[in-house]
Amino acid sequence: MQNITEFVNRAYHAYFKVKLGDQDKSWAPHKFLGFYDDEDGANSEEVNDHDCEYDVDFQGPSSEPSLFNQEELNDLIRDLDLSKESSELLASRLKENNLLHQGTKVTIYRYREQEFQQYFCEKNGLVVCPNIEDLLLAMGIPNYNPSDWRLFIESSKRSLKCVLLHNGNIFGSIPIGYSVKLKEEYNNVKEILEIINYSAHDWVICVDLKMVDFLLGQQSGFTKYPCFL
Known part of the structure; x- marks a missing residue:
């Protein structure tokens, strides 16, 4: 063991960019093992097990790249x-x-989509999942509870889609219905709710005011401005 000298302080700061402080405190270390002179890392001074506690079997991180499986x-x-x-x-x-x-x-x-294609079917231009629980199980979500999910429905002139959203955002959004052919009509929204068996799940539905008109069967008015109905 060697005492920590001014040279050691300067060398420590030059290498680690941190000053070796608290040398005026009794609890701070005031000795070190010694210098390593040869390429194999052998200590220039003989160090025995009584001088310090260290793991002779310790190996640092490998320089080999970590491969992906x-x-x-x-x-x-x-x-x-x-x-x-x-x-x-x-x-x-x-x-x-x-x-x-x-x-x-x-x-x-x-x-990669073929694994889940078996859970979807196509009917009248609408691709939909009629068995939600089996789909979630295949996606690694075994404990399905309808109250943990909400149904998001969005429609436009070019598409109609239904997506399941997890209330705690633990799981990502799961599309369960989509169409680029169906128009914004009450009968189309009704059909998709029947195919996904909405009454059995009774999710909370997230929609805009225009979709509220469809769900309530009030499409006889001008749904672009639903507040006038």
């Missing part, structure tokens, strides 16, 4: 909210730089 790559793509094309591009770049585990697939994202 399929699950880790999927998590990264989900966190980045990438499209199918961007997901495949990212996976391809990682593979080119040898950053993927062997067996990790790159082109799997071209068909």
Whole structure:
């Protein structure tokens, strides 16, 4: 063990950019092991187990790159909210730089929607999920409680869509109905609610005033300005 000298103080500050303080305090360390002179990191002075406590088996972080497996790559793509094309591009770049585990697939994202296609059906120009609970289970949400979700309905001249929103925002939004053919009409809104079996779930519905007219069957008026009804 060696005493901490002024030279050690200057060397410590030059390397760590922090001054070695509290040297006037009795509780502060006033000795160090010594200097490492050779390339293997061997101490120039013999250090025994009684001089200090240290882990002789400790190994620092490896300089080898950390490789992505399929699950880790999927998590990264989900966190980045990438499209199918961007997901495949990212996976391809990682593979080119040898950053993927062997067996990790790159082109799997071209068909990632096929896993959930079985839970949707098409009827009269409307793509909808008739069995919500099975869809959520397939997405890794096993404990489905309708009171934890609310239904968002939005319509325009070009589309009609229904999306489930989680009340606590723990889960992302889940589209359960979509159409680019149906018009803004009461019968179309009624049809989509019947297909998704809304009465069995009884979600709280989030809509604008125009959609309130549709839900109440008041479309006989001019729904562009629903407050005049």
